[in-house]
Amino acid sequence: MPGASQADSLTTTKTNNYGVPSGLIDMPTAEMAPDSEFSLTVSHFPGYTKSTATFQILPWLSGSFRYSGIDGLSPAFRIYYDRSFDVRIRLLEETDYLPAVAVGLQDFLGTGVLSGEYIVATKQINNRLRVTGGIGWGRLGSYNSFASWRNRQPFTFAGVGTGGNFRFSDYFSGRMAFFGGLTYDITDKISVSAEYSSDAYEFEERQTANPAAAISFNHKSPWNFGLTYRAAEGVDVRLFSLAGSEIGASVSLSLNVKKPATASLEQAPLPVGLRDPGAFKDLGWTLDKNAQAKSVRDFSTLLAQEQIELIGLDITERSAHALIENNIYIADAQALGRTFRVLSRTMPASIETFHITVSRNGMPLSTTTFRRSDLERLENAPARDALAAAVITDSLRFGDVPAPLPGYYPKLEWKIAPFARTYTFDPDQPFRADVRLRARADWHLGKGWIVTGASSVKLFGNLDHVTRPSNSIMPHVRSNAALYNPEAGPTIDQLTIAKYSRHGPNLYSRVTAGYLEMMYAGVSGEVLWKPVDSRLAFGAEVNFVHPRDYDQLFGLRSRQTPGGVIPQWNGHVSAYYDFQNGFDATVHAGRYLAGDWGATLEVARSFSNGWRFGAFATKTNVSAATFGEGSFDKGIFFSVPLTWLVGQPTRQTYSDTIRPLQRDGGQRLNVEGRLYDVVNDAHRPSVAESWGKFWR
Amino acid sequence: MIFTRLLVGLAVIATLALPGCTSRKSDLTVVTAGKLVKTAIRPPKLKLDPVKLSRTAQKALASTGPDEPLATIQFPSVKGQSVLRVIETNGPYSTWAAWGTSDRRTITTKNGIITATRAIPPDLMSADVDGVLALVSRREEGTVLYTQRYLDGNHQEIEAKTSCVVSRGYEQFVEYGQISQPALQMFSSCVAKGRQFVDLYLVSGSGRILQSRQWVGPELGFATFQLLR
Numbered sequence: 001m002p003g004a005s006q007a008d009s010l011t012t013t014k015t016n017n018y019g020v021p022s023g024l025i026d027m028p029t030a031e032m033a034p035d036s037e038f039s040l041t042v043s044h045f046p047g048y049t050k051s052t053a054t055f056q057i058l059p060w061l062s063g064s065f066r067y068s069g070i071d072g073l074s075p076a077f078r079i080y081y082d083r084s085f086d087v088r089i090r091l092l093e094e095t096d097y098l099p100a101v102a103v104g105l106q107d108f109l110g111t112g113v114l115s116g117e118y119i120v121a122t123k124q125i126n127n128r129l130r131v132t133g134g135i136g137w138g139r140l141g142s143y144n145s146f147a148s149w150r151n152r153q154p155f156t157f158a159g160v161g162t163g164g165n166f167r168f169s170d171y172f173s174g175r176m177a178f179f180g181g182l183t184y185d186i187t188d189k190i191s192v193s194a195e196y197s198s199d200a201y202e203f204e205e206r207q208t209a210n211p212a213a214a215i216s217f218n219h220k221s222p223w224n225f226g227l228t229y230r231a232a233e234g235v236d237v238r239l240f241s242l243a244g245s246e247i248g249a250s251v252s253l254s255l256n257v258k259k260p261a262t263a264s265l266e267q268a269p270l271p272v273g274l275r276d277p278g279a280f281k282d283l284g285w286t287l288d289k290n291a292q293a294k295s296v297r298d299f300s301t302l303l304a305q306e307q308i309e310l311i312g313l314d315i316t317e318r319s320a321h322a323l324i325e326n327n328i329y330i331a332d333a334q335a336l337g338r339t340f341r342v343l344s345r346t347m348p349a350s351i352e353t354f355h356i357t358v359s360r361n362g363m364p365l366s367t368t369t370f371r372r373s374d375l376e377r378l379e380n381a382p383a384r385d386a387l388a389a390a391v392i393t394d395s396l397r398f399g400d401v402p403a404p405l406p407g408y409y410p411k412l413e414w415k416i417a418p419f420a421r422t423y424t425f426d427p428d429q430p431f432r433a434d435v436r437l438r439a440r441a442d443w444h445l446g447k448g449w450i451v452t453g454a455s456s457v458k459l460f461g462n463l464d465h466v467t468r469p470s471n472s473i474m475p476h477v478r479s480n481a482a483l484y485n486p487e488a489g490p491t492i493d494q495l496t497i498a499k500y501s502r503h504g505p506n507l508y509s510r511v512t513a514g515y516l517e518m519m520y521a522g523v524s525g526e527v528l529w530k531p532v533d534s535r536l537a538f539g540a541e542v543n544f545v546h547p548r549d550y551d552q553l554f555g556l557r558s559r560q561t562p563g564g565v566i567p568q569w570n571g572h573v574s575a576y577y578d579f580q581n582g583f584d585a586t587v588h589a590g591r592y593l594a595g596d597w598g599a600t601l602e603v604a605r606s607f608s609n610g611w612r613f614g615a616f617a618t619k620t621n622v623s624a625a626t627f628g629e630g631s632f633d634k635g636i637f638f639s640v641p642l643t644w645l646v647g648q649p650t651r652q653t654y655s656d657t658i659r660p661l662q663r664d665g666g667q668r669l670n671v672e673g674r675l676y677d678v679v680n681d682a683h684r685p686s687v688a689e690s691w692g693k694f695w696r
Numbered sequence: 697m698i699f700t701r702l703l704v705g706l707a708v709i710a711t712l713a714l715p716g717c718t719s720r721k722s723d724l725t726v727v728t729a730g731k732l733v734k735t736a737i738r739p740p741k742l743k744l745d746p747v748k749l750s751r752t753a754q755k756a757l758a759s760t761g762p763d764e765p766l767a768t769i770q771f772p773s774v775k776g777q778s779v780l781r782v783i784e785t786n787g788p789y790s791t792w793a794a795w796g797t798s799d800r801r802t803i804t805t806k807n808g809i810i811t812a813t814r815a816i817p818p819d820l821m822s823a824d825v826d827g828v829l830a831l832v833s834r835r836e837e838g839t840v841l842y843t844q845r846y847l848d849g850n851h852q853e854i855e856a857k858t859s860c861v862v863s864r865g866y867e868q869f870v871e872y873g874q875i876s877q878p879a880l881q882m883f884s885s886c887v888a889k890g891r892q893f894v895d896l897y898l899v900s901g902s903g904r905i906l907q908s909r910q911w912v913g914p915e916l917g918f919a920t921f922q923l924l925r
Contacts, residue, residue, distance in 0.1 A: 258850045262732075267800035268814035271784035271791040307722040328722040331851055380789050380804065380811055380822050382845060383853045415723065417715035437716075608851035642714075642724060644849075646732050650724045652714070692853040695821055696814070 010094045010124055014183075014191075014228060014236055015252045017043040018106065018114075019052020020064050020086055023183030024195045025224040025240045027140075029132040030102035030122035032090055035059045036257040036607070045240075045248025047071040047215060055613050057605060060090040063615075065636060065658070066107075067430060068114065072214025073207055074157055081427050083660040085109045099123035099131075106139070109166060110660070113155050113203070116140035117172045118179075133180035136198045137172050143200035143222050145175035155203055165624065165631045181224075189230040197222050201243060220244030257611040262647035269338050269696065270302065272379045273345035275372075285348040286317055299346040306338045307649075311359055312402030320347045321355040323364065323402045328649050330610040330641055331690030332358055332682050336368050336390075344375055357395050357402070358682040361500040361673060362448030363508060364395035365682035366532050379695070387691045392684045394532040396505045404447065414441040418459065423466050423485060425660060434461025434485070438493060448500040452672070457489040472628055474664040476561035477519075477593035481662060483550045484518055491552035493518060498673060506531045508675045517670040520545040520593075521556060522568075528675035533684040535578040537676060542571035543669050545593070563664065567595040570669065576676050578685050582606060586676075593667045596620035600666065602637075608690040610641025610653055618666030626665070633666035635659035742775040752779045753873055753924055756795045766873065766924040767792065769803060771816070773917040779924070803921075807833065808897070808905025810912055810919060818913050819847040828895075831862040832882045833903035838862055842886055846913060860886040860895075870898055870906045873924030879906050886911070893918075 012031040016022035019041035021033040033039065033056040041052045052066040064086040073080035084107035094100035099121040107114035120134030135141075138152065152174025153167070181195025204217035221244025228238040236252045255261065285291040296313060303310050303324070312323035320343055326335035336356055343354045354375070357367045374389040395401050417440070422433045438456035445451060464486035470479035496514035503509060508528040515521045522545035530537035547566055549555035559566040572590030579585070582605055589599040598621055604614025617634040624631035639655040680686055714726045749768055756766050756779045769792075770777045780792035780803065789811065792803045804812035809832075811823040827840030842858045865881025879898040886893055893911035900906055907922045 258848065260849045263817040264815070264819070266815060268793070268802040271802065271804075272786060273784065274786055327720060333851075376786060379786055380806070382822060382855070413719045415715040415718035415720070417718075609849060646724065646729060648724055648728070648732065650722065652724055690851040692821070692847050692851045696819060696847055 010100045010122060010130075013037065013039070013234070013252075013254050014238075015039055015041045015052070015054065015250075015254075017050060017240070017242075017248075017250060018064070018086065019043070019050065019054055019066060019252070020088060020104070020106075021054065021056070021062060023130060023191065023228075024132060024181045024193050025226040025238075026197050026199060026242060027132070027179045027181055027195045027224075028088065028102075028104055028106070028118055028120055028134070029130070029181075030090060030094075030100040030120045030134075031130075032056060032059065032062060032088075032102075033254070034256060036605075036611075037254055038257060038613075039252055039254035041250060041252040043238075043248065043250030045242055045246040047217065048248075054086075057613070062086075062088045066114075067425065069430070070113075070204075070215065072216075073113075073204065075210070075212035075214075076157070077427060078214075080113075081425065081430055082113050083110060083425065084112075084114050094122070094124065105171060108171065111155070112138075112167060112170075114139060115155065115167070115170070116199070120179075128185040130183045131180075132182065132195075133178065135176050136179055137174055137176050138170070139199045140179060141174060141176040141198060142202050143177055143198045143219075145177040145198075148175045149173065191228045193226045193228070195224050195226075197224050197243070218243070218245045257607055257613075257644075258609070260609070260644045260647065262645065264649075265647035266649045266696065269306075270341050270345055272341050272375050274376055275349040279349035280352075281350065282348075283317055283350050285350070291348070295346055295348060299342060302342040302346060303339060306335075306342060308335050308339055310405070311408055312404050314400070314402040315347070315351070318351060319353040319355065320351050321357065321367075321400070321402050323357045323359055323404075325359050327651060329693070330643055330649075330651055331608065331687075331693040333687050333690045334649075334693035334696055336687070337386075337694035337696065340370055340375055344372060347372075355398070357398075360678050360682065361450060361498075362444065362446075363500045363502050363678070364401045365679055366392055366684070366687070367395045367398040367401070368392050368687075383692050383694055386694055387688060392532060392687060394505045396502055397532075409444060409446045411444040412441065413444070414439070416440075419456070421461075421463065421485065423463055423481065424658065426466060426468055428468070429465070432462045432466060434463040435459045436461075436489070440494075450498045450500070450673075451496070452498065453495050454493040455490050456493050457491075458487075470562070470664075472563045472664045473626060474596070474622060474628075475559075475564040475566045475594045477547075477566055477664045478662055478667045479563075479664050480519075480550075480561075484552065487550065487552055489552070491518075492554070493552070494672065496672070500673070500675075500678070508679055510673060510675050510678075512671055512673065515548065515554075516545070516672075518552060519548055520669060521548050522546055524669060524671045526675055528679060530576075530676070530679055530683065535580070535685050537576040537680075539574040539576070539676060540572070541574070541590075541674075542569070543671070544568055545570065545669060564594075566593065567591075570595070572668070574676075576680075578680075580685075582689075588668070592618070592620055592665070593669060594622075594664045596622050596665055598666060600633075600668070604637070608692075609644055610639065611644065612637075612639040612655075614638070620666045622665045628663050628665075630661040630663055633659065633663060744770060744772060744775050744777055749777050749779065752796070756781070757873060757924060760795075762925070764925075765790065766795065768873075768920075768922050768924060770920040771912075771916060771918075772920070773915070776816070803919075805921070808908060808921070808923075810908075810910050810921060813912060813916075816912075816916065818915060820913050821845045821847050821853055828860060828862060828884055832884065832897045832899055832905065835864065835880050835882060835899055835903070836862070837864055842884070844913065856888065856891065858886040858888040858891065860884045865896075868898060870900075872907065872922050875906055875923055875925060877901075877906070 011034045014023045022029040037056045039054045050068040054064040066084045069079045086106045088104035090102045092101040101121045106116045116138035118136040122132040150173040152170045177198035179198035183193040185191040201219045207213040207215045226240035234254045238250045307328040309325040314321040329335045357364045369391040378386045436456040440454040443451040466482040472479045498512040501509045510526045513523045524543045526541040528539040546556045549557050570591045572588040574588045586602040600618040602616040606612045615636045637657040642652045765782045767780045778794040781795040782790045783793045784791045801815040809825040813820045824843040842860045844856045846854045862884045870879045882897040884895040896909045898907040912919045
């Protein structure tokens with residue numbers, strides 16, 4: 001685009017063979033994807049397949065997770081599977097005369113078969129042409145290297161050990177070489193690229209010479225060429241030639257988390273109801289039972305149309321207070337905005353103050369107060385004006401929360417839904433899954449009391465093919481997944497009674513007892529301290545658990561495992577902090593399931609629209625050798641709000657955690673309804689972040 | 697294409713998250729998701745049909761009181777059209793919804809200038825139109841600031857500020873619905889970074905905006921708003 005601003009220049013939605021932002025083929029560039037872009041790339045040439053997920057964490061920082069399979073690289077495996085992580089940091093933005101400069105680490109954690117580091121510069125010459133040049137180390141310094149410094153451990157299978165650790169002494173060490181290339185956009189949809197690669201594919205060639213390994217790779221030329229076609233928005237297909245001897249292809253799918261796949265299909269809210277000024281002083285309705293009943297009836301009818309659940313309503317001469325539960329909108333701000341407008345349309349004119357208390361799991365979480373005349377005055381003003389006029393208080397500080405409507409409890413909710421259970425990164429087959437059908441019921445007995453039962457049966461899948469026995473020398477707290485997974489069922493996935501309570505301002509508690517999760521039964525207790533307007537929270541959790549039978553029915557199994565005894569007690573203290581910029585961090589410290597002591601750090605980028613991407617690492621007091629392959633527990637997690645995909649309002653979200661390896665160290669109990677997640681959305685920092693939705 | 701993503705996404709969530717049936721009415725189920733896929737693949741065929749619009753307008757004029765405000769709106773880019781009635785007023789603001797249907801989409805105007813839309817994406821949340829309104833209704837020329845606020849995909853209100861030059865055009869006779877009177881063309885030429893549009897208002901001698909063609913937002917483009925009485 002002519003005159004495109006420099007601020008967002010030099011971004012690309014293309015990715016290279018490693019699935020990182022780049023218009024080139026095998027080589028990196030200094031380009032970044034647009035902020036919060038997520039891409040999945042699968043690239044293949046004979047014998048070599050790489051699948052990579054990349055997220056643009058910040059405009060200047062990208063992170064990638066990759067799973068690659070190389071046929072016959074090692075004599076020990078038919079296909080050698082490997083997991084790797086990359087990061088790239090843009091150091092300098094492009095200017096009119098100077099290129100953008102970035103530094104990157106490829107496969108910086110783990111065994112390092114793909115490891116390399118680089119400093120790279122890219123300059124946009126005109127609207128169609130981009131030129132890149134850089135210096136690489138490791139793999140990227142292996143062809144025609146011009147110098148070498150310090151010592152770098154070459155990759156060998158012998159050196160793999162437990163893997164999973166940082167190799168600080170190797171980064172930017174050893175031989176270094178130049179690489180470069182250019183990308184030219186022929187049309188908006190078609191582009192070509194050519195590069196001079198500094199990767200000699202040395203290890204592949206060496207293994208090709210090794211008669212025991214089945215790999216066959218022949219590096220004939222440093223020149224690679226590619227042709228990329230944009231098949232549709234967010235879909236790129238590329239054909240490329242590599243090393244003068246291979247032809248391959250890649251497909252990349254990308255989306256931007258800030259741009260919903262489907263435009264919102266939410267219905268328009270009701271407009272604010274205006275009062276006749278003459279009616280302000282009319283208190284006649286307070287003596288008229290029928291008028292009162294009509295207000296209440298109209299309110300609950302209109303609120304039901306907004307699909308917001310009404311738990312209780314108190315009306316006095318000058319104020320109305322609604323107790324609601326929002327099970328529909330991602331943003332509580334939107335539920336508040338709609339409920340306030342329904343109040344304005346249904347409450348007698350003399351009522352000047354509206355309060356709404358948001359409740360979850362029977363706990364009142366926050367009370368938002370609005371003057372009715374402010375609501376009338378600010379309907380057509382910027383959203384920030386309404387935020388300034390709203391007062392959000394802790395419901396317990398506020399006092400008098402409405403009592404549940406007669407007949408509200410007990411309330412039964414149920415659903416029947418399929419779900420998938422996966423088993424990933426098994427060297428025999430990297431991805432296996434079962435699809436199961438689960439019936440679930442939640443019986444809300446009274447304020448904060450919830451009985452939950454969930455049972456599932458297997459519909460189809462291949463998890464029963466997982467034969468990998470645990471080789472863990474720690475108590476087998478998680479590594480026996482292969483024994484739990486194949487159960488066709490019906491299994492009891494959860495059968496618990498939980499009590500959520502509030503004991504005072506800023507304080508929340510939960511006690512859950514029963515069959516807590518697939519592998520453990522017991523009792524879990526938690527307390528959380530979180531002021532309503534605070535970005536900081538502290539929590540503590542204590543669990544008393546016993547491992548369940550593999551058939552996941554009512555029985556328990558012995559705590560004795562080949563790796564040791566599973567302790568009964570575990571628990572953590574936690575600190576949660578929400579940085580105002582969309583990032584949040586959590587630290588859990590304490591005793592893990594296997595009895596190991598340590599701490600977990602989680603860092604995530606959370607979007608107001610419900611998306612969440614994060615990474616975690618847990619270090620406990622077991623050595624890397626005791627922990628086993630991977631050295632310590634780590635992984636990434638994400639949440640996808642369904643409303644982003646389909647446009648319909650819903651709080652339903654798909655969340656998952658991906659670990660490169662599932663071992664026994666650093667494992668926590670999977671208890672449902674941890675307090676921070678229940679409480680946080682209704683508190684001021686979250687409500688304010690989504691306040692744009694108040695008038696929507 | 698957007699719907700490739702929708703399909704990929706739905707395929708995943710259909711097996712991973714959506715209930716087949718549920719007690720909670722607000723939950724999406726496999727069935728509702730299936731319907732969404734169907735509409736994504738075969739969107740209902742819309743077209744601008746002036747004859748149909750005017751027939752509905754006549755019906756609306758005949759069946760409502762003489763003081764009840766009525767108007768028509770057309771969005772050529774999305775081929776949407778409706779006869780509108782006012783469902784609520786708030787001072788100078790009127791909120792309009794389709795006459796004769798229970799369609800939950802609204803447009804808000806301030807003395808004839810569109811300040812908000814709901815459920816007509818992208819959501820125009822609010823707009824500061826006083827400068828334009830003052831000049832246009834007095835049929836005067838000048839330069840003013842014009843602000844429109846949109847909701848982005850991450851729940852943030854994005855403010856788009858534009859500078860507009862208001863100028864007079866020719867006299868034109870307006871004959872639409874029950875309106876039959878002379879009016880003056882008033883143009884408002886607005887330029888900002890990445891945006892440029894010219895709005896047109898037909899203003900009566902008393903300063904009432906009888907008809908207009910207004911730029912409502914990116915993707916949606918222009919709307920034609922015409923009073924019927």
